Amino acid sequence: MTKLQLFSRQQVVVAGLILLILVTALIGLGIGSFPVSYDRLIPTITGHGTFEDRFVLFSVRLPRMLITLLSGMALALSGAILQGITRNELADPGIVGINAGAGVGVTVFFLFAPIKVGSFAYAIPLMAFAGGLGTAILIYAFSYARGKGLQPIRLILTGAGLSMALSGIMIVLMSSVDRTKVDFISKWLAGNVWGTDWPFVLALLPWLVILIPYALYKSRALNLLALNEPTAIGAGVAIHRDRILLLLAAVALAASAVSVTGGIAFIGLMAPHIARALVGPGHQRMVPVSLLIGGWLLLLADTIGRNVWEPEGIAAGIVIAFIGAPYFLYLILFKDE
Template identity: 80%
Template sequence: MKTAQLLRKQPVVVILLVLLSLATIVIGLGIGSSPVSYDRLLPTLFGHGSFEDHFVLFSIRLPRMLITLLSGMALALSGAILQGITRNDLADPGIIGINAGAGVGVTVFFLFAPIHVESFIYVIPLVAFVGALVTAILIYMFSYKRGEGVQPILLVITGVGFSLALSGLMIFLISSVDRTKVDFISKWLAGNVWGTDWPFVLALLPWLVILVPYVLFKSRAMNLLALNEPTAIGAGVKVQKDRILLMLSAVALAASAVSVTGGISFIGLMAPHIARALVGPRHQQFVPVSILIGGWLLLLADTIGRNLSEPNGIAAGIMVAFIGAPYFLYLLLKKER
């Protein structure tokens, strides 16, 4: 009976989250350093507004909001995958170092590529993916024990260690470069959304278009992988193949997101937990909800952050950390009991 109730509840939760995201977008479009009256939003969106309103909406606010929405979705899905295949409720691409690995890749590219980084918009996610992938492989190797598989707690400890080490490496790399590049990397580390134009939306969108359907298709396998390996093998799941492909998907999603939004943690931790609490533990049910929650959380954090102080606001990564860090400690203490 409880399962049937959760099945009926999921469409309602999805509709509410879509409406919540749309409401946040509408509110965010109207507020800011150059406010746009709400009675002018629809005319401007349909091409009948003033030049100033059209510029503010289409060149500044709308692409930024779409980027934060898509990035939050990617981070939430990455977290859901990692928590499932590692059987670790504390797994998050930011906490276990994958985001930091992507950051090192972006940093090296930004500092040493001969052409300015904005000229390589579509290459940046690939560069971030390579850095994140190398990091993920090393973390996996250090937290894996033959015959026992990945050790959940060891994975988090190893990931946190890698995250700190890679953050230190980034600081070392920027210590001898010019101030302009230092400013960019420092903003990236804080989770300051820097990719705020339409080409960045186009650079991020294909990763989600390809990987979201694939992960949803693999929901049954993820349900079994989240239990234990013998059960998954007995049910016909190709454990090693599926785990590797899903891990690559999680890394790609996280890398593509942080390559344009900076080092944002905790979205991938919180969104799956909230989704499971709302619609239950089956991946078919909670993964779509988790994607929507992640998108809305980052969109909300960025909308609040950019309007709290002038002229540059507060980085979205900092706003998310205000909520996410206490939530992580709560989950950690709960797991220890």
């Protein structure tokens, strides 16, 4: 397939995904504990609806949907970067332990900081980043072999081991605090979208505004790193610097997302794979498609989860797990056949 054909295919796929996102968002805006009939949606969006409809749309559903869309994009991009720099198609911020590290950062901050939940919207992504970064440094250190470079299989095993260890640390921390805080952390671990107000949208948005263009700028380096180190070095890529900077970007994206949506895995695994199947492995084409797929997947999962079991709903992370676990098994068992 020529570059022109791939570009045309990407345009069609992007248009289709944008349409899917808009349709899912439209459905999600209308349904819920307080349904808004679809003939009132447009008047309400344009400022002519009732106070109740405006409150439901603009104060409850719209910020939540933007949070899930942006978080899904961040997780998908994080997964695409990790798979590129590690040359491992099973790399995902949840599977390799970055989400668990971010979770420890959030848990420590929430349990011991003398501050209320609603007032740390801008600080909690930073704490999640600190926890995720510490975990990423440990994973990188244990997975790197002098003279051989980063070992993809060792990275997955190290990440899985650290993830279990960090989950144990969170359980120990939770055992020493009051029940209210434990309930919140338990829901967070299940992937319950809790940051649903506009301040959380504003807290998450800058990370994506900065890091999406950076990832696109580094598409060529990602393409070369995904091949092998000698090829990347021969093409003039500063592999150690670029790999560290891209790893920091992946950690920041995953940490910012899970800090407001909880421990959600598999999106960073699935979205890049589906994108590669649709438009090919080139990161300049795959990354935009992966972003849209990740955003749509989490938006769809949250829309299903909050409506399938009223009034509490099912955590979006659980819905994603129902989809992602079979896909993960498919990748392990049948991908190379």
